[in-house]
Amino acid sequence: MAVYTQVSADELAAFLSGYDIGAAISFKGIAEGVENSNYLLETTTGRFILTLYEKRVAAGDLPLFLAFIGHLAAKGLPVPGPVADRQGRTLQVLNGRPACLIEFAPGVSVTEATPAAAQEVGVALGRLHQAADDFTAERPNALGPASWAPLAARCANPDGSSRLGEIDAALPGLVAAGLAAAADWPAGLPVTTIHADLFPDNVLLLDGKVTALIDFYFACTDLRAYDVAVTHAAWCFSHDGRQFFPERAAALMQGYGAVVDLTAAERAALPRLAAGAALRFTLTRAYDWINTPADALVTRKDPMAFARRLGWYLAATPEMMDGEMMGG
Numbered sequence: 308m309a310v311y312t313q314v315s316a317d318e319l320a321a322f323l324s325g326y327d328i329g330a331a332i333s334f335k336g337i338a339e340g341v342e343n344s345n346y347l348l349e350t351t352t353g354r355f356i357l358t359l360y361e362k363r364v365a366a367g368d369l370p371l372f373l374a375f376i377g378h379l380a381a382k383g384l385p386v387p388g389p390v391a392d393r394q395g396r397t398l399q400v401l402n403g404r405p406a407c408l409i410e411f412a413p414g415v416s417v418t419e420a421t422p423a424a425a426q427e428v429g430v431a432l433g434r435l436h437q438a439a440d441d442f443t444a445e446r447p448n449a450l451g452p453a454s455w456a457p458l459a460a461r462c463a464n465p466d467g468s469s470r471l472g473e474i475d476a477a478l479p480g481l482v483a484a485g486l487a488a489a490a491d492w493p494a495g496l497p498v499t500t501i502h503a504d505l506f507p508d509n510v511l512l513l514d515g516k517v518t519a520l521i522d523f524y525f526a527c528t529d530l531r532a533y534d535v536a537v538t539h540a541a542w543c544f545s546h547d548g549r550q551f552f553p554e555r556a557a558a559l560m561q562g563y564g565a566v567v568d569l570t571a572a573e574r575a576a577l578p579r580l581a582a583g584a585a586l587r588f589t590l591t592r593a594y595d596w597i598n599t600p601a602d603a604l605v606t607r608k609d610p611m612a613f614a615r616r617l618g619w620y621l622a623a624t625p626e627m628m629d630g631e632m633m634g635g
């Protein structure tokens with residue numbers, strides 16, 4: 308579940324008095340999500356999402372995130388935009404937390420990705436990158452390659468000995484191989500503002516069409532092909548990372564390629580970028596696994612699901628990224 312900060316009826320009414328969106332009819336915490344507190348709010352004029360940003364989102368980054376969301380929404384992307392109060396402000400403070408009202412979007416996240424959904428997501432990601440082209444604000448990727456070795460080092464006991472092997476005996480070796488591969492990180496590829504976390508739970512679909520891309524709170528200035536790699540890793544495997552689905556990969560890459568023509572250098576770099584993406588999620592999950600008490604309200608995500616993907620990408624060719632299997 309993800310409601311860390313409670314909001315009472317009186318607090319909500321005081322908050323809403325600054326907006327022209329009517330009075331609350333219903334207000335419920337949303338169980339999904341990990342990072343922030345999210346509520347579904349229905350007022351006399353419509354439905355909204357109220358997000359209170361918790362500790363892992365740096366308050367200083369929020370103006371850029373909200374500006375990027377607003378930029379994409381204004382360009383007609385399926386991105387629910389922030390709602391402004393009577394004074395034109397989108398970013399607020401509620402119960403000591405930065406907070407924002409966001410338009411509600413219909414749709415549901417797929418639990419099992421299909422090739423058709425992967426293709427739609429590929430198209431949506433391509434359109435996102437196109438629309439991001441003239442977004443000029445910049446934010447370095449705090450979870451980029453330079454952060455991975457220090458993050459791995461923090462998955463340790465106070466005496467510095469690694470705890471990765473407590474999660475799975477194969478994990479230390481996979482992380483070491485991933486870090487070695489990431490030392491030769493591709494350079495000189497096209498850069499834009501990227502989503503950086505376009506997992507199935509951050510995409511809403513209705514009748515097979517993408518109705519919303521959400522959760523832009525890792526957005527940053529980085530390689531656009533790295534965003535493709537993140538999305539590939541998130542959409543093209545079974546949940547546990549044991550099985551790669553070439554049809555999903557083919558559909559995702561076809562959908563993206565219909566909008567954005569990756570350069571030859573980007574295509575050649577994709578396996579390396581995807582190994583990096585898999586390492587990034589392996590490490591953040593491992594860190595959370597080690598540092599989240601087993602009885603915490605948040606469900607810990609399995610680091611091995613991405614460590615297995617990492618193993619696959621380390622042996623992959625650019626053709627395999629497109630769903631073409633070796634020898635076939």
Ligand SMILES: Nc1ncnc2c1ncn2[C@@H]1O[C@H](COP(=O)(O)OP(=O)(O)O)[C@@H](O)[C@H]1O
Pocket residue numbers: 309337339340341342343344345356387409410411412413416508509519521522524
């Ligand atoms: N604009 C929106 N419209 C409809 N539902 C939304 C919207 N934003 C978030 N949600 C719902 O809230 C859940 C959690 O949102 P998310 O941004 O992923 O949270 P977190 O940042 O905590 O991971 C989503 O899975 C979705 O069900």
Ligand SMILES: N[C@@H](CCOP(=O)(O)O)C(=O)O
Pocket residue numbers: 340341342504506508509522588591592608
């Ligand atoms: N997508 C990441 C975790 C980030 O959580 P989100 O709910 O904010 O997308 C992962 O699966 O490890």
